[in-house]
Amino acid sequence: xxxxxxxxxxxxxxxxxxxxxxxxxxxxxxxxxxxxxxxxxxxxxxxxxxxxxxxxxxxxxxxxxxxxxxxxxxxxxxxxxxxxxxxxxxxxxxxxxxxxxxxxxxxxxxxxxxxxxxxxxxxxxxxxxxxxxxxxxxxxxxxxxxxxxxxxxxxxxxxxxxxxxxxxxxxxxxxxxxxxxxxxxxxxxxxxxxxxxxxxxxxxxxxxxxxxxxxxxxxxxxxxxxxxxxxxxxxxxxxxxxxxx
Numbered sequence: 001x002x003x004x005x006x007x008x009x010x011x012x013x014x015x016x017x018x019x020x021x022x023x024x025x026x027x028x029x030x031x032x033x034x035x036x037x038x039x040x041x042x043x044x045x046x047x048x049x050x051x052x053x054x055x056x057x058x059x060x061x062x063x064x065x066x067x068x069x070x071x072x073x074x075x076x077x078x079x080x081x082x083x084x085x086x087x088x089x090x091x092x093x094x095x096x097x098x099x100x101x102x103x104x105x106x107x108x109x110x111x112x113x114x115x116x117x118x119x120x121x122x123x124x125x126x127x128x129x130x131x132x133x134x135x136x137x138x139x140x141x142x143x144x145x146x147x148x149x150x151x152x153x154x155x156x157x158x159x160x161x162x163x164x165x166x167x168x169x170x171x172x173x174x175x176x177x178x179x180x181x182x183x184x185x186x187x188x189x190x191x192x193x194x195x196x197x198x199x200x201x202x203x204x205x206x207x208x209x210x211x212x213x214x215x216x217x218x219x220x221x222x223x224x225x226x227x228x229x230x231x232x233x234x235x236x237x238x239x240x241x242x243x244x245x
Contacts, residue, residue, distance in 0.1 A: 001028055001029065001032050001156065001157075002028065002058040002150055002153070002154035003032050003033075003034065003056060003058050004032060004033045004034065004058070004059045004060075004061065005034045005053060005054055005059065005060045005061070005090070005094070006020065006021055006024075006033065006035045006061050007060060007061065007087055007091055008063035008065075008087070009065070009067075009068060009079075009087050011067065012063075012064075012071055013063045013064070013068070013107050013108060016065065016107035016108060016135075017035070017063045017107075019139065020063070020105070020107075020133060020143060020146075021033060021035050023143045024147070027147045034053050046086060047084075050086070050089055050090055050093060051093050054090065054093040054094055054097070054100065055093075055097065057094075057100060058099070058100065058101060058153075059100065059102075059103065059150055059153070059154075060090070060093075060094035060100050060101070060102045061103055062090075062091050062094075062102060062103070062104045062125060063105045063107060064104055064105065064106055064107070064110050064112075064113070065107050065108045066108045066109060066110045068110060068113075069113055080122070081119060088119065088121070088122065091122055091125060092121050092122065095121075095122070095124050095125065101150075101153055102125065102128050103128060103129075103130070103131055103146075103149075104125060104128055104130040104131070105130070105132075105133055105146070106130050106131070106133070107132075107133050108135070109134075112126065113126065114126065131146050131149065133146060
């Protein structure tokens with residue numbers, strides 16, 4: 001896991017540096033990212049501690065905001081021109097070590113300083129390829145590229161790779177005793193069956209009864225019509241009256 005040192009100027013890029021720090025801690029772990037506000041204890045010798053910390057680091061991120069070049073001391077002198085300026089000390093320490101990857105990080109629409117804008121000890125910074133980290137909505141994409149770049153330079157070792165989880169133990173089904181069925185459940189089922197049968201028989205009786213009624217009605221009609229026909233057939237003829245002269 002690479003150790004990362006963040007060099008920034010509070011009056012220039014505190015907010016952007018804080019967001020970058022948070023995302024790097026998520027990606028590499030808090031113990032792998034060094035930032036002065038969280039790590040340096042009160043009373044410590046800052047230059048000595050800085051050099052020791054950078055000597056143990058693999059990556060130095062030089063956060064450059066829009067005012068990075070122009071911040072001045074109380075006497076009006078530009079802070080980068082002061083050999084005792086902490087930001088200058090940090091970047092100089094990283095540039096002196098071939099084992100440290102120094103990456104300029106441009107934030108808040110800042111441009112890359114030219115060699116003429118930099119003190120002589122910081123001019124090698126100009127030749128380091130810079131990464132741009134913009135504000136939202138581009139922040140996540142830009143910080144993702146930066147994290148990928150660092151991982152490409154320092155891929156995780158074998159002991160840092162995630163260990164595959166062991167396959168889950170198969171669940172063995174144990175035989176279970178059959179559940180006890182209450183007696184009244186069977187009784188209830190039997191009662192429902194009896195009721196269904198009785199209802200069916202009652203329905204069939206009503207159907208047969210209706211059929212019989214219809215047949216009786218039909219027979220009565222036939223008999224009536226037959227009797228009527230017989231009466232009409234046997235009516236005697238009307239006698240003819242013959243007059244005599």
